Amino acid sequence: MLQLKMKKQEEKISKIIYDLVIIGGGPAGLTAGIYAGRARLKTVIIEEIITGGQSATTELLENYPGFKDGVGGMDLAMIMTEQVKRFGTEIIYGKVISTKLTGEIKDIYFASSMIKAKAVIIASGAIPRKIKAEGADKFHGRGISYCATCDGALFRDKKIVIVGAGNSAIEEGIFLQRFTKDITFVQDLPYLTAEKILQERIKNYPDTKFYLGTIIKSINGEERVESVTARTVKENKEFEIPADGVFVYIGYIPKTDFLDKGLKLDGQGYIVTDENLKTNLDGVFAAGDVRVKDLRQVITAASDGAIAAHSVEKYLENK
């Protein structure tokens, strides 16, 4: 019965031609959904995990305007999601496995169904870069984590090593202070790369240790993580740091592997757009962290979403 119902639903989906499909329900995709809904475009947002994307895992966003005391990442994601729905934009959950973006009508494929649309905004974002060190695969989920707000509570009073010292690393390091004081940052560059205000704040935790100009050579242990072996970049000196948990914040990689090969990407896989967020393919636009840009923040993603939806509206008008 259920099978039949699902099959019917899939068939139904494939017959509709949307004006716009937005791949990704983070701040860029949701904002595009708000603008497209208000422009009365028949729009669907496809989200793989949960709306809000990476921003939903941020404990507190302090630099998003309009919230003077900051806003929880998950809370903001929920508000944006409700806002999108108000304007008639649909949200569906699923994993896009491939696309056919050339031609007038664009095809978006799931494992067992597809969607057609006249225009596409790719707002699939980026995922955390995985650490490449001996033991990294072995201990994934057994001490290595990429999400402090998800897994931090499992390391109460434990020893934590944070890899990286950019914004995410320092923010999450401050978050983790509520569970443990034994926190060590290890960063390959010889200085902190986080914003100044975050650098000031982490100094309020005097027990925090920093090894800058240092890389992680291996993650060691029997069943679980017990230590990391670090190595200084300059002197090539190796030493052990005891650790129960390793939280990794060493940048991101764009989620573009499922897209048409004809789409123009830069050397790192980010989508190249013009200032109206058009890609090299007609009717295909990109917004948010997935595209080539300098500053990847919730506000710049939201801005991209608005611009991309506006560009889609103009594109469809001129058809």
Next chain:
Amino acid sequence: MAVVKVYSTSSCPWCARAKQYLRSKNIPFADINVATDRNAAMEMVRKSGQQGVPVIDIDGNIIVGFDQARIDSLLGIA
């Protein structure tokens, strides 16, 4: 009816997705927050060997992460 437990924390996207999925299929489950319940956290680590959420227990079968195919097969849904 299968006994389903979801070990999760409140700010984990895959946990939210897993719970949303179970709700969409009308599967009742125990929602166990390991951030606030330390005993449950220890139980989860012991059962799964995992120190990451979500962990889903379906009649004693442990699923790590949101593995939709395994959830479907253990619950007998398509």
